[in-house]
Each structure stands twice: as C-alpha cells, then as structure tokens.
Amino acid sequence: MKRITMGLSLLTMVMAVHAQDKSKPAGDSAKASKIMPYEKVITKDAVTRQGMFTVHLVDNKYYFEIPDSLLNRDILVVTRFVGTPELSGVYAGEKANERTIYFEKGPANKLFMRVDLFSVRVKDTTQALAKAVQASAVKPIAAAFDIKTTSPNGNMVIDVTDFFKKENGALSLDPEVKNDMKLGSPADDRTFISSVKAYPINVEVKTTRTYSTSGVAIPGAALSGFVTLDLNISMVLLPKEPMRKRLFDERVGYMANKFILFDEGAQATQEKYLIARYRLEPKPEDVERYKRGELVEPAKQIVYYIDPGTPKKWRPYLIAGVNDWQQAFEQAGFKNAIVAKEWPENDTTMSLEDARFSVIRYLASPIPNAYGPRISDPRSGEIIESHVGWYHNVMKLIHDWYMIQVGPNDPRARKMEFDDELMGDLIRFVSSHEIGHTIGLRHNMGASSQTPVEKLRDKAWVEANGHTVSIMDYARFNYVAQPEDNIGKAGLYPRIGAYDKWAVQWGYKQLFNTADEYEDSKILNKWIVDSLAANPRLWFGGEGKGEDPRSQSEDLGDNVMVANEYGIRNLKRVVPELVKWTAEDGDMDANLERMYKGVVRQYTRYLYHVMKYIGGQYVTAKSTEQAGNVYERIPRAKVKEAISFIGRNLMEPPLWLYDKHITARLKTNEMDEIATLQNNMLTTILNAGFMYNMMQKYADGEEAYTVTAYLSDVKKAMWKTPTGDAVKDIYYRNLQRMYVEKLIMAVNTAKPKEGRLLSNVERSDAHLYAITHLQQLKAELMLSNAPGAINQAHKAVMIKTIDKALKGDDK
Structure with a gap:
C-alpha cells in the first residue's frame, strides 16, 4: 500500500476563456513570437536524438521538435523519484506526480500545453448534449511556448529548458508530496537538467532539483536547510485508439476511476467507473x-x-x-x-x-x-x-x-x-x-x-x-x-x-x-x-x-x-x-x-x-436478478457465540500471555494492559448507542433479540464473581467496577444538557434497559457472599454506587 497519496489536484493554472475542441486552436490575440531560420536555432553543433519528439541539445538548451501529427494527442506524464535524501521516507522509483497532457497550436506562433482530466464524459459524441458538456469542460493551459522555428518538414520547435528546470504544476512534484516533505521554493542555481532521451513512444527527462525546506525529519535538510532530489519525467504517448473500456461492478474487486456520464437517453447524470486493466488482446x-x-x-x-x-x-x-x-x-x-x-x-x-x-x-x-x-x-x-x-x-x-x-x-x-x-x-x-x-x-x-x-x-x-x-x-x-x-x-x-x-x-x-x-x-x-x-x-x-x-x-x-x-x-x-x-x-x-x-x-x-459480530450485519451487494437480501442480520446464535468468546478469552484474564520467563526479561504491566483491553471492550458492548443499534436490528422476526436478553448474555459471559483466588479476584473486582461504570454512563446518556436537544440514542429506551440491568445487579450483589474482607468491602461500595446512580436518575 502506498504511503503517500498521489492526488490529481492541480495547481492554479491559466484558464482559457471559452470552450474549445481539441481540433481547434485557442485564442487569437497575442504578440507573435519571431520565427527564426531552422539552422539558426538547431545549429550544426546540435546533439540530436530521434524519437516520439525529436530532441536537440544546443548550447545547453533543450528543444523539442513536435510534428503536427502529435498535436492534440494525449500524453501520459509520470514524474518519479530517481534519487532521494537519506531517511527521507521517499525512495527511488516511487511516483511523485502524474498528469495527462496534450499540445495544441495557439495564436501568435504559440504552442500550448493543456492538462486533460477525463472526469466528465458524454455517452454519444454526436448528441447535442455533447456541446453543453464540452462547454463546461475547458482544459487548463499549463504552459505556453514560443515556436522558435519550424523544421524543413514543418515540425514546430520549442525551447523546453526553463520549463523542465523551473517549477510548474503539470510536471513537477505533486503539491501533496511537496507538503508532506515540507518543501519550499526551488533554488535555481542548484536545479538543472541531467539528460533528455527520446524513444519511439516516449521522452525521458532527468532533472536534479534543490528545494528549501522547513522540515527537520530529514537529517540532511536539518543540517543544510535544503533538500536535493533526482527526478525522472516520462512523457509517454498514449495509444491513438484507446483500449475498449470495461465498466466497474462492485461485486468484483477492481481498481477503478470515476467519471460523470451525460446521456440524452437518461434523465439524470450517472456516476460510472472504469476498471484498470492491461490491454490483453489476441493476435x-x-x-x-x-x-x-x-x-x-x-x-x-x-x-x-x-x-x-x-x-x-x-x-x-x-x-x-x-x-x-x-x-x-x-x-x-x-x-x-x-x-x-x-x-x-x-x-x-x-x-x-x-x-x-x-x-x-x-x-x-x-x-x-x-x-x-x-x-x-x-x-x-x-x-x-x-x-x-x-x-x-x-x-x-x-x-x-x-x-x-x-x-x-x-x-x-x-x-x-x-x-x-x-x-x-x-x-x-x-x-x-x-x-x-x-x-x-x-x-x-x-x-x-x-x-x-x-x-x-x-x-x-x-x-x-x-x-x-x-x-x-x-x-x-x-x-x-x-x-x-x-x-x-x-x-x-x-x-x-x-x-x-x-x-x-x-x-x-x-x-x-x-x-x-x-x-x-x-x-x-x-x-x-x-x-x-x-x-x-x-x-x-x-x-x-x-x-x-x-x-x-x-x-x-x-x-x-x-x-x-x-x-x-x-x-x-x-x-x-x-x-x-x-x-x-x-x-x-x-x-x-x-x-x-x-x-x-x-x-x-x-x-x-470476534467483536465485529456483535452489532454488525451482513452486506452482500446484489443486482436485481439475484435472490436474497443485501442487508441481513447476523444470526442471534452467532452474536451469543461472540459474546461468550469475549467472556472466555478476555474477561477471564489472559494471564497466559504473561509467562514468567518473559516477564522476568521484559518490563510488562499485565494488570494495566488487561484492564485497558477489558475497558475498551466493555465501553463498546455496554454503550447506549450499541443498545440502540441492537433495538433497531433485532426488534422482531425469527432472529428477534431483545436488549434485556442481550444484556443477560453479556452479564453471563463478562460479570465475574470473586472466588477467593487472591490474584484473580483483583481482576474480577476491577471488571465489576468497569461493568457498573459503563451501565451508569448509559443511564446518564438520557439526561438533557442545557441548550441542546437529545439525540435519538439519548431519547431511546437504552437508558431504561441500563437501569433495569443495574437493579438486577444490585439484587444479586446483595445476595452474594464472596469470601474475604476486601471482597465484602468491594460489595458494599458497588451497592452504594448503584444506589447513587439509580437515585440520581430519579431526581
């Protein structure tokens, strides 16, 4: 599982002022850049690599030569870490950013780079509705390049040196990544392009970027105030014909990307998802x-x-x-x-x-x-x-x-x-x-x-x-x-x-x-x-x-x-x-x-x-053709079985965990650790909201399970009576105190607080069940006769505590 979430949020970018089609240039008013002769820009000393774009290196400047055939073609841009600071929490090979971009011809000898989002789609592009969708989906212009020259075969040549050296929201680090690493402004004098390589369907750009930082978790940053990262930017030409899509179904577990579907044949928009899968096709x-x-x-x-x-x-x-x-x-x-x-x-x-x-x-x-x-x-x-x-x-x-x-x-x-x-x-x-x-x-x-x-x-x-x-x-x-x-x-x-x-x-x-x-x-x-x-x-x-x-x-x-x-x-x-x-x-x-x-x-x-069986329910996603319920109560017998398990394996203190050979070598606090687990479990099981949930789920039908019966099962499994065993009785007394404490909290749930209306849980019968259960406990305590002075003192305090709670409820 990835530790840093790479979102698709965009930095603020220049926005076109009107909707447009990928096939049409945007804008019409700007000062035209001067077109130079090709040989003046791409000199005989140029180092040239052929690929998706022809790449030229001339006097420490990098130029892309872009043919008309690649205008408006979607290009996936992935930025990855190549080298990272020691103990920084990010590593070589991890993704730092991802975008889909395309180039289009702009006015005044400009070439624009736009970011494509694909979050809104129309089912049929021939529908009139497609025009309305297009008008509400203007793609942000992430960069504008002067066309420096054109090649003899008509390719547009742009200077990309500053674009890759300087910070930009399209291809640099994702803002969330920068925030996690506490990165500030880039240091221009320590930021440079290492190499640009061209391949048939991709261009690979390696850069070294140095940022100021306020982070102290990275040792090098704490010493210098700067973080240096080696990055690789992959620009991959996406297939001209996209793969056949496959729509997500929640009954099969696939990663998926959401989009909003507009369709003239439907009376509302629909949320749809495309599953992620490789393109596997027979020859x-x-x-x-x-x-x-x-x-x-x-x-x-x-x-x-x-x-x-x-x-x-x-x-x-x-x-x-x-x-x-x-x-x-x-x-x-x-x-x-x-x-x-x-x-x-x-x-x-x-x-x-x-x-x-x-x-x-x-x-x-x-x-x-x-x-x-x-x-x-x-x-x-x-x-x-x-x-x-x-x-x-x-x-x-x-x-x-x-x-x-x-x-x-x-x-x-x-x-x-x-x-x-x-x-x-x-x-x-x-x-x-x-x-x-x-x-x-x-x-x-x-x-x-x-x-x-x-x-x-x-x-x-x-x-x-x-x-x-x-x-x-x-x-x-x-x-x-x-x-x-x-x-x-x-x-x-x-x-x-x-x-x-x-x-x-x-x-x-x-x-x-x-x-x-x-x-x-x-x-x-x-x-x-x-x-x-x-x-x-x-x-x-x-x-x-x-x-x-x-x-x-x-x-x-x-x-x-x-x-x-x-x-x-x-x-x-x-x-x-x-x-x-x-x-x-x-x-x-x-x-x-x-x-x-x-x-x-x-x-x-x-x-x-086991705890999840107490208060949960079965959820089975089904289409209308499938028989049976989507939501089903957990069988009462399963709930009772879960309660019994907790009673046997936690409320009966798990002293086996504290083997003397281990406790002799490690510092352990078994009484505190066991009490914490027991307390957390009882807080859930005897909570007023939990009782209310049981009332809603098990009120009637074959699996009817009253709160009174539920509390009776809880008591049977979890209320442990002191027996005279000096060690175990310490745990049992503490458990009884926790048990009563949780019930009193449930009783007090129904007490109105000044200036605030009660919630449905607070207004429900939950506190009444807690009251009757406390009354039952008091009656049983009065009849009990646990041996020893400490047990007798404990019994007296418990009865007094319950009395006070019940009387307080009557006031």
Missing part, C-alpha cells in the same frame, strides 16, 4: 482460435523487470510470484500472458524510470511494507506500467507473522533468521499479492470467510485448495492448523485461488460482437449472477472497512469464534517458547520484545475479529 491471426476457447498468447505480453538493486538470492522468488499469475490469465483465455525477467543491465537503451517498463523496485527502507501501484490511461483504464515498491524490511514483517501464526506447525519458523528457502517462499507470496494490485485487483477481505473452519484443519483438503480463495485477502498464514494436523507448507501459505482466477476472467476475457462497454456490462453482469449462483465462494467481500464481519483483515474461516480459539491455542504454544526461539548471541532481548509485542497484537486482533 489478429489467433482471434478465431480464441473465440473457440483455445489458449492463445496475447499480442502484447505483460512484463515485469526485477530491479538490479535486488539481492540476487531473492530474484527467483519475486519472479515466481509474478509468473504464478499465468494460471489466472489462462482462465481468461491467454497463455504466457504475464512474465517477470531480470533487468538487462547492459542494455543502454533501457531506463528503470522509463514509463514503458514495469519494474519491481527494491527500496532500501526500514519500513516493513510493499505496495503495488499502477499507472493507467485515464481515457480507457488501460494499465500502462507499474513500479512495485518492495521495501527491504518487508522480510521482517513476514518473518514475524510466520513465526507467531504457524510456529507451532513449522519447525523452520522457530528462529530469528529464516533459511533462504523459507524466506524465499514468503517473498513469493507477497510478490504475488502485490502483482495482483498492479494488474488491477483490489483487496478481497471477505475471501477467507468462504472457507469452512474444519477444512483449515483437513490436511488433504487445505493442501490441495489453500486456506483462502484469494491471495488478495490479508489472510496471511493458516493459524487455525494445529500441530497434530501435520499440515505441510502447501496448507499454510496463501496462494492464487479460485476468486483470483475468476476476477481475472471477468476483467480480462475478451468480448465480441457488442457495440460498446455499456453493452458489455450486460454480459458481464450475467457472468457475475451465474457464477455466484454456481459458486458462492467467488463472493467479493470488499476492503474490510464496513460493518460486515465476514470481511475483515487478518482473519480466517467461516466462523472466527471457532477459528480464533484455535489461533489462541497456538499462541499459548508460542508464548512459552519465545525466549528460546528469539535467542541470538549478544541480543539484549530486543528480539524477544519485538516478537512478544507481535504475539500481543495477534491476540488483540482475534478479539476484535
């Missing part, structure tokens, strides 16, 4: 074979290159992670559709920053991450290239996941430095995941919910099918598997699954004999309806940010209560072994602390996976 001579269902090679293969800065021992695994996607593209009808290769280091015609080449860039970063962005043609969604960011410390991340989640199942995981084969396997899975993003796929956090928990422990089944149907889920490793299951690595690692193959088929399989993408969408809708009816496991669960508990990151199985019980069993095996597994000569317990914190995070994830 003309193979079209009929493709139609018959034969596998054919695409006219243009998807190729990823491995950064030569990548350690050699990891390159085969990164390559394998790319090539693993070949099986998915076969489901779309293409063989050998995607491949990875090592970068040809001796080929001087190729550049790592060239936007024609997709590269897995190895970033010397302490950040434990990787991400898979893509650059696409905004007209059609065609992916032009991708520079995957592979941070060195992603190995640290996957090491820790693997040891913590499946250490009890795989002896290879029980040390701080994995063998190359194991680490290579883990790199391969991350590579596949990130490449999935680069071919257009979003996360599918619901994929893991489509595997029954019992299958995760079935050696034959899980080794054959994998523990999740999509590598685009954050399913990580099979933490449900138990040591006695004897499951091998095929059943522990993620892999490209059934959903991934289906999604690639839906996005990439060619359609024939349809007029446009709107007709295509009818066929694609039928594919979804039929496929999901035949195999519900192909469900796309979204990014895991909604209220559906089936769609969560880092979870497994169709029942997380059962799955996470198994996960906790494995954590209970890991904790006593951590001191041994993390031992290295000379280590001052840094390894132990790191891995122990990872165990606590994993345990906490298990709790919150």
Whole structure:
C-alpha cells in the first residue's frame, strides 16, 4: 500500500476563456513570437536524438521538435523519484506526480500545453448534449511556448529548458508530496537538467532539483536547510485508439476511476467507473482460435523487470510470484500472458524510470511494507506500467507473522533468521499479492470467510485448495492448523485461488460482437449472477472497512469464534517458547520484545475479529436478478457465540500471555494492559448507542433479540464473581467496577444538557434497559457472599454506587 497519496489536484493554472475542441486552436490575440531560420536555432553543433519528439541539445538548451501529427494527442506524464535524501521516507522509483497532457497550436506562433482530466464524459459524441458538456469542460493551459522555428518538414520547435528546470504544476512534484516533505521554493542555481532521451513512444527527462525546506525529519535538510532530489519525467504517448473500456461492478474487486456520464437517453447524470486493466488482446491471426476457447498468447505480453538493486538470492522468488499469475490469465483465455525477467543491465537503451517498463523496485527502507501501484490511461483504464515498491524490511514483517501464526506447525519458523528457502517462499507470496494490485485487483477481505473452519484443519483438503480463495485477502498464514494436523507448507501459505482466477476472467476475457462497454456490462453482469449462483465462494467481500464481519483483515474461516480459539491455542504454544526461539548471541532481548509485542497484537486482533459480530450485519451487494437480501442480520446464535468468546478469552484474564520467563526479561504491566483491553471492550458492548443499534436490528422476526436478553448474555459471559483466588479476584473486582461504570454512563446518556436537544440514542429506551440491568445487579450483589474482607468491602461500595446512580436518575 502506498504511503503517500498521489492526488490529481492541480495547481492554479491559466484558464482559457471559452470552450474549445481539441481540433481547434485557442485564442487569437497575442504578440507573435519571431520565427527564426531552422539552422539558426538547431545549429550544426546540435546533439540530436530521434524519437516520439525529436530532441536537440544546443548550447545547453533543450528543444523539442513536435510534428503536427502529435498535436492534440494525449500524453501520459509520470514524474518519479530517481534519487532521494537519506531517511527521507521517499525512495527511488516511487511516483511523485502524474498528469495527462496534450499540445495544441495557439495564436501568435504559440504552442500550448493543456492538462486533460477525463472526469466528465458524454455517452454519444454526436448528441447535442455533447456541446453543453464540452462547454463546461475547458482544459487548463499549463504552459505556453514560443515556436522558435519550424523544421524543413514543418515540425514546430520549442525551447523546453526553463520549463523542465523551473517549477510548474503539470510536471513537477505533486503539491501533496511537496507538503508532506515540507518543501519550499526551488533554488535555481542548484536545479538543472541531467539528460533528455527520446524513444519511439516516449521522452525521458532527468532533472536534479534543490528545494528549501522547513522540515527537520530529514537529517540532511536539518543540517543544510535544503533538500536535493533526482527526478525522472516520462512523457509517454498514449495509444491513438484507446483500449475498449470495461465498466466497474462492485461485486468484483477492481481498481477503478470515476467519471460523470451525460446521456440524452437518461434523465439524470450517472456516476460510472472504469476498471484498470492491461490491454490483453489476441493476435489478429489467433482471434478465431480464441473465440473457440483455445489458449492463445496475447499480442502484447505483460512484463515485469526485477530491479538490479535486488539481492540476487531473492530474484527467483519475486519472479515466481509474478509468473504464478499465468494460471489466472489462462482462465481468461491467454497463455504466457504475464512474465517477470531480470533487468538487462547492459542494455543502454533501457531506463528503470522509463514509463514503458514495469519494474519491481527494491527500496532500501526500514519500513516493513510493499505496495503495488499502477499507472493507467485515464481515457480507457488501460494499465500502462507499474513500479512495485518492495521495501527491504518487508522480510521482517513476514518473518514475524510466520513465526507467531504457524510456529507451532513449522519447525523452520522457530528462529530469528529464516533459511533462504523459507524466506524465499514468503517473498513469493507477497510478490504475488502485490502483482495482483498492479494488474488491477483490489483487496478481497471477505475471501477467507468462504472457507469452512474444519477444512483449515483437513490436511488433504487445505493442501490441495489453500486456506483462502484469494491471495488478495490479508489472510496471511493458516493459524487455525494445529500441530497434530501435520499440515505441510502447501496448507499454510496463501496462494492464487479460485476468486483470483475468476476476477481475472471477468476483467480480462475478451468480448465480441457488442457495440460498446455499456453493452458489455450486460454480459458481464450475467457472468457475475451465474457464477455466484454456481459458486458462492467467488463472493467479493470488499476492503474490510464496513460493518460486515465476514470481511475483515487478518482473519480466517467461516466462523472466527471457532477459528480464533484455535489461533489462541497456538499462541499459548508460542508464548512459552519465545525466549528460546528469539535467542541470538549478544541480543539484549530486543528480539524477544519485538516478537512478544507481535504475539500481543495477534491476540488483540482475534478479539476484535470476534467483536465485529456483535452489532454488525451482513452486506452482500446484489443486482436485481439475484435472490436474497443485501442487508441481513447476523444470526442471534452467532452474536451469543461472540459474546461468550469475549467472556472466555478476555474477561477471564489472559494471564497466559504473561509467562514468567518473559516477564522476568521484559518490563510488562499485565494488570494495566488487561484492564485497558477489558475497558475498551466493555465501553463498546455496554454503550447506549450499541443498545440502540441492537433495538433497531433485532426488534422482531425469527432472529428477534431483545436488549434485556442481550444484556443477560453479556452479564453471563463478562460479570465475574470473586472466588477467593487472591490474584484473580483483583481482576474480577476491577471488571465489576468497569461493568457498573459503563451501565451508569448509559443511564446518564438520557439526561438533557442545557441548550441542546437529545439525540435519538439519548431519547431511546437504552437508558431504561441500563437501569433495569443495574437493579438486577444490585439484587444479586446483595445476595452474594464472596469470601474475604476486601471482597465484602468491594460489595458494599458497588451497592452504594448503584444506589447513587439509580437515585440520581430519579431526581
């Protein structure tokens, strides 16, 4: 996932005063620049490179020679970092800006460069409505160039030296990037063009830019007050004929770009989205074979290159992670559709920053991450290239996941430095995941919910099918598997699954004999309806940010209560072994602390996976042809199961986390840490708004679940009565105090505050349920007889506290 969001916001630019067509020049009043003889501008000493534009270097000035045939042609401009300051948080290969521009002839011997946005479209350009749309979509003029001369064959020649040296909103750093890096004004005397190279469909410009900065986080900037960056600007000519568009459908997880559609046949505008995908088409001579269902090679293969800065021992695994996607593209009808290769280091015609080449860039970063962005043609969604960011410390991340989640199942995981084969396997899975993003796929956090928990422990089944149907889920490793299951690595690692193959088929399989993408969408809708009816496991669960508990990151199985019980069993095996597994000569317990914190995070994830079943609901996007509800209540039995899980695994204090061998070496505050987790959970579960939510969702029907019954189940699971055990009673008393405190807060919710009306939650019956539950607790406390003076004092204080709250409510 990329850390810096590269928006498409534009700096303030000169705007044309009237609507125009790309085929017509703008404006008519300006002082004409003087046209010089060609040989006076492009002298015999010129260094010339032929390409998309002919590029000339004359007396330290750079000139572009632009033919009429490239006027009004869309050009994708991508600015990337080539060199960055030490510890700056940005790295070579990362994107710094992206625009689509075109050149047009202006008045008075001017050549304009406009920025194209593509945010508004018309369904049929022959409609009268198209004129109104055009009049409301004037493209900003980002730059105006004097035409210095024309070549003997009529090409316009412009001086681009200052344009690339000086700051401009079209091709320099995105304003958001500049803000994040705290960059100020450029220093002209330390900003220069390093090289300009021309290729058949692109021009590559390398510059060095120095900025003043107020940032102190970058060591060099703090010392000097300046930041120097090496940048590469790729100008890539987009295809004259855009790829056939494919409209987004929320039931299949693709990256997509939004546009507003105007159509005379519709009575309102429509929000539409184009999915991002590579242009995979059969060769003309193979079209009929493709139609018959034969596998054919695409006219243009998807190729990823491995950064030569990548350690050699990891390159085969990164390559394998790319090539693993070949099986998915076969489901779309293409063989050998995607491949990875090592970068040809001796080929001087190729550049790592060239936007024609997709590269897995190895970033010397302490950040434990990787991400898979893509650059696409905004007209059609065609992916032009991708520079995957592979941070060195992603190995640290996957090491820790693997040891913590499946250490009890795989002896290879029980040390701080994995063998190359194991680490290579883990790199391969991350590579596949990130490449999935680069071919257009979003996360599918619901994929893991489509595997029954019992299958995760079935050696034959899980080794054959994998523990999740999509590598685009954050399913990580099979933490449900138990040591006695004897499951091998095929059943522990993620892999490209059934959903991934289906999604690639839906996005990439060619359609024939349809007029446009709107007709295509009818066929694609039928594919979804039929496929999901035949195999519900192909469900796309979204990014895991909604209220559906089936769609969560880092979870497994169709029942997380059962799955996470198994996960906790494995954590209970890991904790006593951590001191041994993390031992290295000379280590001052840094390894132990790191891995122990990872165990606590994993345990906490298990709790919150389950928590989402209390108060959430199932959300299944459907078209009108599909039976069933979009929104469904979670079955009452599942809610009760979740409440019971929290009671067993948190409200019963998890003292197993604080193994004496660990606490003897690390500073821990178990009482405070456990109380904080318990308090956070109870704050949610006994909140007045939560009760109100339960009232709305479970008021009637087969799954009716009253708030009284809900609170009764909560109390049964979470109200722990002191027993005389000196240690546990400390936790139980504290838990009871928290429990009563939350109920009193719910009671007080209904008290009006001066000058403010009550909300629906505050006005609801929630506080009445809290009152009756407090009354019940008081009655039970009065009948209880916990042993010991402290327990008796606690009981007296609790009764007094409840009395005060109830009397206060009557005033």
